Amino acid sequence: MRTERNLTRRLDRVFARLDREPERPAHIDMPRMSRHRVVLFSATLAFYLAIVWAVVTTSWLVRLDWQVMFFRPYQQWPEIHAFLDYYVVLGQRGPTAVMVAAWLGWRSWRQHTLRPLLTLATSLLLLNVTVGAAKIGMGRLGPHYATTIGSNEMGLGGDIFPSGHTANAVVTWGILAYLASTPRARRWLSALSAVTSLGVGLTTVYLGTHWLSDVLLGWAAGLLILLALPWFEPLIARAELLLFDLRDRWRTRRGRPEPAVPVTPVALRPLGTPAEQPAPAREPVSPTRASRGLAHLAPGPHTTRSERTPVTPVGSRRPPHADRLPRGTSQPARP
Secondary structure, eight states, X not given: OHHHHHHHHHHHHHHHHHTSOOOOOTTSOOOOOOHHHHHHHHHHHHHHHHHHHHHHTTOHHHHHHHHHHHHXXXXXXXXXXXXXXXXXXXXXXXXXXXXXXXXXXXXXXHHTOOHHHHHHHHHHHHHHHHHHHHHHXXXXXXXXXXXXXXXXXXXXXXXXXXXXXXXXXXXXXHHHHHTOSSHHHHHHHHHHHHHHHHHHHHHHHHHTSSOXXXXXXXXXXXXXXXXXXXXXXXXXXXXXXXXXXXXXXXXXXXXXOOOOOOOOOOOOOOTTSOOSSOOOOOOOOOTTSOOOOOGGGOOSOOOOGGGSOOOOOTTOSSOOOTTOOXXXXXXXXXX
């Protein structure tokens, strides 16, 4: 019974949050390029260049790549092969981009802001440009297409270095932590995205589609993009304002203007002069009801209530009294 009640309360809280009126998150501060973030960016860039140099010079890292490839993890643990075939999808650009874009699109609609979607689009654009250029520029072949044992397989027309699966997992799932609204949510999402991207990278090594150095460079490439995003926040803000301006213009063009209500000019005349146009005819009065004059609009001096002549109401059962005197006058003495 307690478990059912707790589950019901949690569901009520979830639906209460979903039914909450959407508000623009004006209180959320955009991440800025702080000194701490600059230090992390510089250290990650140095690690990136070190991995590239270690592979280009055919150092111990290339020998480790070949040792892992000859170990063939997919033959050592074949029982997890089927699961990892599905798990590696978390690093493919198409499915992950659709899932994350759906969530950020709903969040953008609820909060009346385009920043989540624009940030995702900016990060994916940077990912395609930087990682794609590095893949084409270095042209390294993968383990399944290696030609010479012990070589770095660079400049042979491949597109495997750095790992696109790993970099995409870091950026796509890390953007959720980057856009988190509270520090607690940011910490949990950062840990979750780190574990997910780590698992995706090791899965590609298990399946034999990437060298171990490819995965290390993919992690560094994705982290560099997340750390550099605050530099693009002003551009994202300007793009959001431009899109909202275009939307307002499009709505103005599509919307029909409201018809103007015709206003008839009224000619004013001085008091006491007769009107040029005849007065409009009055509505017919029902024969069962006597017509009354508008006493409060009648011209003439205003009389007090005691000076008014008593009038017998229409339809009264009381007979008219001709000898009734107005109120306030003295009645003559009877003989």
